[in-house]
Amino acid sequence: MTVTASTPIELVERVYASLPDNVQLGRERLGRPLTLAEKILINHLADPSVDVDRGVTYNDFNPDRVAMQDATAQMALLQFMTAGLPEVAVPSTVHCDHLIQAKVGAQIDLGVAIDTNKEVYDFLKSVSAKYQIGFWGPGSGIIHQVVLENYAFPGGMMIGTDSHTPNAGGLGMVAIGVGGADAVDVMTGFPWNVRWPKVIGVKLTGSLSGWSSPKDVILEVARQLTVKGGTGAIIEYHGPGADSISATGKATICNMGAEIGATTSVFGYDQNMAMYLKATGREAIADAADKVADDLRPDEGALYDQVIEIDLDQLKPLLNGPHTPDLAHKAGADGVGAAARENGWPLEPSATLIGSCTNSSYEDITRAASIARQAAAKGLTAKTDLLITPGSEQTRATIERDGLLADLEAIGATVLANACGPCIGQWSRPESVTGEINTIVTSFNRNFPKRNDGSANTLAFVTSPDTVMAIALSGRLDFDPTTDTITAPDGTEVSLDPPVGQVLPDAGYDPGEDTFTPPPADSSDVEVIVSPSSDRLQLLDPFPAWSGDDYRDLPILVKAQGKFTTDHISMAGPWLKYRGHLENISGNLYLGAVNAYTNADGSAYEVGHGKNVLTGDTQTFPEIAKAYHEAGQPWVVIGDENMGEGSSREHAAMEPRFRMGLVAIARSFARIHETNLKKQGMVPLTFSDPATYDLIDEDDRINVLGLPPVPDQPVHCQIVKPDGTTIDFEANHTFSPEQVEWFRAGSALNIVRQKVAD
Numbered sequence: 001m002t003v004t005a006s007t008p009i010e011l012v013e014r015v016y017a018s019l020p021d022n023v024q025l026g027r028e029r030l031g032r033p034l035t036l037a038e039k040i041l042i043n044h045l046a047d048p049s050v051d052v053d054r055g056v057t058y059n060d061f062n063p064d065r066v067a068m069q070d071a072t073a074q075m076a077l078l079q080f081m082t083a084g085l086p087e088v089a090v091p092s093t094v095h096c097d098h099l100i101q102a103k104v105g106a107q108i109d110l111g112v113a114i115d116t117n118k119e120v121y122d123f124l125k126s127v128s129a130k131y132q133i134g135f136w137g138p139g140s141g142i143i144h145q146v147v148l149e150n151y152a153f154p155g156g157m158m159i160g161t162d163s164h165t166p167n168a169g170g171l172g173m174v175a176i177g178v179g180g181a182d183a184v185d186v187m188t189g190f191p192w193n194v195r196w197p198k199v200i201g202v203k204l205t206g207s208l209s210g211w212s213s214p215k216d217v218i219l220e221v222a223r224q225l226t227v228k229g230g231t232g233a234i235i236e237y238h239g240p241g242a243d244s245i246s247a248t249g250k251a252t253i254c255n256m257g258a259e260i261g262a263t264t265s266v267f268g269y270d271q272n273m274a275m276y277l278k279a280t281g282r283e284a285i286a287d288a289a290d291k292v293a294d295d296l297r298p299d300e301g302a303l304y305d306q307v308i309e310i311d312l313d314q315l316k317p318l319l320n321g322p323h324t325p326d327l328a329h330k331a332g333a334d335g336v337g338a339a340a341r342e343n344g345w346p347l348e349p350s351a352t353l354i355g356s357c358t359n360s361s362y363e364d365i366t367r368a369a370s371i372a373r374q375a376a377a378k379g380l381t382a383k384t385d386l387l388i389t390p391g392s393e394q395t396r397a398t399i400e401r402d403g404l405l406a407d408l409e410a411i412g413a414t415v416l417a418n419a420c421g422p423c424i425g426q427w428s429r430p431e432s433v434t435g436e437i438n439t440i441v442t443s444f445n446r447n448f449p450k451r452n453d454g455s456a457n458t459l460a461f462v463t464s465p466d467t468v469m470a471i472a473l474s475g476r477l478d479f480d481p482t483t484d485t486i487t488a489p490d491g492t493e494v495s496l497d498p499p500v501g502q503v504l505p506d507a508g509y510d511p512g513e514d515t516f517t518p519p520p521a522d523s524s525d526v527e528v529i530v531s532p533s534s535d536r537l538q539l540l541d542p543f544p545a546w547s548g549d550d551y552r553d554l555p556i557l558v559k560a561q562g563k564f565t566t567d568h569i570s571m572a573g574p575w576l577k578y579r580g581h582l583e584n585i586s587g588n589l590y591l592g593a594v595n596a597y598t599n600a601d602g603s604a605y606e607v608g609h610g611k612n613v614l615t616g617d618t619q620t621f622p623e624i625a626k627a628y629h630e631a632g633q634p635w636v637v638i639g640d641e642n643m644g645e646g647s648s649r650e651h652a653a654m655e656p657r658f659r660m661g662l663v664a665i666a667r668s669f670a671r672i673h674e675t676n677l678k679k680q681g682m683v684p685l686t687f688s689d690p691a692t693y694d695l696i697d698e699d700d701r702i703n704v705l706g707l708p709p710v711p712d713q714p715v716h717c718q719i720v721k722p723d724g725t726t727i728d729f730e731a732n733h734t735f736s737p738e739q740v741e742w743f744r745a746g747s748a749l750n751i752v753r754q755k756v757a758d
């Protein structure tokens with residue numbers, strides 16, 4: 001396989017060669033016009049003639065590519081190594097973006113990261129070389145921006161070990177965030193199995209203008225659909241308004257579909273995509289796409305499971321937060337200002353941030369810089385810390401060449417490394433700030449507590465880069481750039497004109513420093529070294545196969561109340577450095593969980609604390625999990641609604657499994673986390689009657705009977721009270737016949753290993 005810094009045209013042509021026939025086959029079999037999502041999925045079915053039924057059938061797919069970021073790649077590649085193959089089966093790339101901590105500024109922070117993470121970067125570089133994987137080193141940029149610039153193409157299908165992989169939907173690709181175990185499936189050449197998604201249509205009419213931007217579209221969609229509204233569905237944007245948005249603007253919208261739990265999001269092919277492909281050196285792909293353009297858009301009359309309509313002419317700037325990305329407020333005193341006063345949220349932000357994979361395109365930065373220039377001309381500077389993270393080295397080099405970075409720095413902005421940084425908790429801030437309740441405003445996508453700087457005191461609002469700029473200049477969370485004024489140093493009241501952006505650079509993109517390393521032609525003598533004494537990397541032992549017995553007498557390690565996201569389960573921030581060491585990272589297991597029980601005196605447990613029922617001691621959840629593991633005591637975890645919402649990190653499933661967690665029962669699950677639990681051999685169940693959650697007390701035990709799970713039949717469970725009485729209840733599951741085999745084998749990877757050995 002030839003691995004290059006862009007998707008080879010041969011791969012694209014192969015996808016397009018089968019597209020028209022497969023689309024026609026799909027129309028005939030389903031007897032109706034097709035959505036774009038259906039066309040792309042049908043064309044990537046391992047067997048295009050099988051039955052498909054939205055929300056019902058599980059199907060096998062052959063994605064075109066795999067992308068992995070450095071935090072998740074470690075565990076994915078440690079798993080791949082155990083499969084025994086000489087190279088990956090599909091083009092794959094590794095992107096070093098998550099491990100760079102923002103503290104001082106781009107150059108210094110990058111140098112520190114290269115030193116601190118040397119062992120991990122060396123491992124990723126050598127394992128990439130060994131197995132024919134493209135390696136994007138530290139400083140090259142954020143995975144989704146690099147993928148958009150180099151690998152995404154209309155009608156393609158990819159999976160990525162990061163939940164914002166759907167960013168590539170901005171170029172018409174079905175791009176799905178998965179756990180490392182799914183990536184291992186695809187890299188080992190096995191099909192990737194997933195439930196055929198529903199399709200939610202978002203019809204866009206009108207066009208954006210003034211202070212409204214693509215980010216406001218997805219903030220409005222999040223408001224309407226909520227964080228659970230997209231679960232099990234692909235969001236397909238269509239209508240005349242869709243074609244008025246640039247490719248990178250579309251990517252912003254698709255990126256944040258992850259926040260509503262969508263499988264992915266996608267736009268139909270249009271001339272904006274063609275222009276972007278050409279501007280990023282992929283003219284041949286644009287020409288090939290033009291030839292099958294009708295099949296790269298939804299059919300007339302395509303049927304959606306749900307349709308929402310947004311008139312872009314009416315859209316106003318929004319700020320969503322804090323703590324959840326669907327809590328939308330209009331900009332201004334009557335919107336976010338009123339909510340802030342009611343809830344005691346500080347009105348003077350402690351910091352403002354532009355960038356992340358969501359909003360760091362050339363267009364985003366030109367709009368922000370246009371505001372900076374007029375502000376400078378009026379004598380204004382940023383009244384808060386203003387931090388900028390370019391999405392890629394290519395974007396950084398281009399915006400530097402075009403003077404845009406200088407415009408931003410002139411009003412006081414600090415430019416950070418081309419990396420995730422504060423978007424993933426890699427942000428070192430003084431305790432004098434984080435020790436107090438404080439507000440930040442970002443152009444990022446996610447705003448769970450502790451997400452950005454590790455402090456629960458920080459209340460984060462997500463919004464467009466334009467609104468971030470306006471708030472930075474005014475120093476007020478409740479500033480409405482469409483009506484309010486700012487007092488200039490000379491005492492005059494000045495208003496800000498709406499931003500003016502440029503979609504693509506006139507002089508073309510500047511590639512900047514070459515940060516891509518292709519694998520060598522012959523990698524047979526490349527050595528991958530993992531030191532047994534390393535605290536960052538640890539080779540894996542397979543999880544044991546199911547013993548054949550029902551699960552009885554399982555203590556409850558944690559019963560979580562309210563939000564139980566992957567950040568609550570396996571926190572990021574300082575723990576990112578242990579992503580390649582299962583035992584060490586298990587030290588964060590459930591540290592963010594809010595215990596549904598109380599102490600004996602009725603007071604609340606500290607977050608992340610509970611009772612070790614073997615000793616009666618109050619300990620942190622990871623300490624209890626370790627104690628149960630060492631005592632050989634398997635256990636169960638109880639979740640509330642949408643357990644595992646958030647990221648695709650399989651550590652949130654591997655850690656409990658490593659520590660002898662066998663079953664997770666919740667009121668509902670986020671899709672990726674539920675699949676990840678199954679992949680690692682755990683049993684995710686949902687209460688048939690959600691009220692059962694309330695019947696489970698701290699000292700109860702749980703029985704799970706009639707294992708293995710039988711597809712389409714509930715599982716019989718029991719709550720065993722300390723006096724031996726039992727309460728029977730039923731729990732539902734989503735195991736397919738193939739997934740039942742994962743359970744029997746102990747994990748999905750154990751099946752792959754067996755097949756490779758055969």
Ligand code: F3S
Nearest residue numbers: 164356357420423424
């Ligand atoms: Fe990076 Fe993910 Fe943010 S890719 S920029 S951490 S949403």
